[in-house]
Amino acid sequence: MSLPLQLPTIQNWSCHVCGGCCRKHEIEVTPEEKARIESQNWPASGELPADQPVFVAMGRSGKRFRLAHQADGACVFLNEQGLCRIHAKFGEPTKPLACRMFPYTFHPGGKRILVGYRFSCPSVAANKGKLVAANDRDLKTLQNDTVPEGAAKIPAPQVSPGEQLSWPDTFVIVEALERLAGDRSKPLIRRLLELNVIAGLLAQARFEKIHGPRVGELMQVLLDNVPHELPEDLGTIPKPSSLGRLQFRQHAAQYARRDTFVEARQSWAFRWQLFRAAVSYAMGSGKTPQMPSGYAPVPYADLDLPGGPITPEMDELITRYLRVKIQSQSFCGLAFYEQPIAEGLRALLLVVGVFFWLAKWRFRADGRTEWTFDDLAHAVTVADHHHGYSPALGGRTFRSRVRQLAEMEQIAPLLVQMLT
Template structure:
């Protein structure tokens, strides 16, 4: 985590020994990276960090030891983030925060003073970022080669944000205020699917299904797994929280070069194929689980942290597709949990009972981990191009969303 000069002075005053062990100087090259010009040091080398992955200034119950006296600027920003757009500043919340996951505390509309102070701190740490972000909006695209007309985008997103807002507002601590029938079976996944379908329908037919033309020997199910498996490894299974910019692309390209390859999830000495895992039944999401997922997607859409300047300069179509992939990963992980539990409990019925005990907690932890990794990744251009090739099959996201429901 980057630190300012003032951060370092305060930490050394509170705990000089731990500061000495945990703080390193950023190199000139590191400071030259986007967003690091205001920082001189890094908090990442403490003994506790290397042992557990946690900050060296956390207590055993994961509370900040320096919260009142020396909390670093980056920690004071958390869990808020800001995106400057032509129509104003959007604020988002990190689902790496337990408070955000639990939807606790005041509504953002009741935190105007705090948000203003936090935004001022954001501008202090990243003085050049607002201008750079606003300039990027003029280069943001619907698909590669088609630049967004911002007013058209605003009209496009309004309907889908309204649908998500209805879903979020109709949940109240375990109960739906409206019946599922009144909500017409709507969900964050169906909102994304409809957004995607609306954009895809406007594309000329000759742009669609490029992978099917390039790899006619591969059925769509195999292409789906060639994409979802690397994403699952990167965002769920890998022990390293950093998602390399080209990691997913390299894996997908490797799979495509061997069209006969079958992919498996390994559980101890057993393995399960991708189609077998997709066929595992885990039941629909509970109201609380659906609310958590609805809020996750709503925040990404509202704050525009899924495409353009908000995420790796992905085109709008690809950004929606990418968000749908993340929802599918949660479902895949729950299916894999059930299969793993069946090895322990001897049958699927007992495994289902064991999984149901705290599935909401598992969904929360999956979204926490996915969001942590999202904040650190910046995809290379070839990754965005590869994702668009997969996205240009109009039926693929529908299959992923069906998997995620």
């Protein structure tokens, strides 16, 4: 039985054939997909260079394969016009599922399937294309291929470790978070800080006796009272400590990388470069390394300086980002390294700080005096590529860094510094 889809209500998208996803991702293929592509007989077609492999083995088992990349990093099937050769010759349904899905995400939501988007696609970040409901038919086809049997039985994400509610109660919490994230009567920074306070309260809450209507009451009390937890003048929030800044730089460095793990396997030279970059981020003195494409090194100190005003367009982008990620529950549970809501919410707030840090880096690298919407939109595509997808972000180091930043009460100071 196919479950109803819950679509993001505020997101547009159509493919604008930029080819970016065919350069950034590692496409693992199932045995069936590999056999299908082999039956298309590409080596004999003369369309690929004679010495170009089509598949590369993953891991040591010899059982997993991904599509190979060309020397410039593009997928083996991406042609000079930026189009997919498989799609052009044999039709869209014959492409690997991972290609057909991007940039959609499908996550279980009890008796529904939550649809989200990956903002690493520039058209998603720019909100370009058809209203999501207009893509409904494509989504239904994909849903049949992607949603496993038994999805309706998957339990809701925990609220905090050991605290789990029913799906309906979990939706009450998530909807309250989305209401706050989308309340544009408040400045963006204030909404982020209020969400941070709520993350802290959810991390401590015990839900044994709180179910049904009481969950809604609790969330309303939180939403009503959280504004009073913050100072009137956010300028009075202390600057981040040097340890907080160090932790944040290391955190941001994970998102500043262009790769997830494709290049990391390639050579010792690449690994050495990563190691040197990691030392540089930890030291935080001198200049940043050259890491994300197009971002030249800049003095670290410049990234702590103000970037400029947040324009309504920038506010709209981040508000939409937060709402889509919260609505689709892409920030917690199975969609986000099985992290509870409170922990995933903190990671979501920190990635917004990373967006602005990268936006500062980009305009400083260009020798400009202020950030623009394009700087922020580009930063969103760079960092969201990793959020929920890079294995490193689900690891112990990343998670304990988020926890430490919360325990040291550094998330609010860092957000204030990054967003101003």
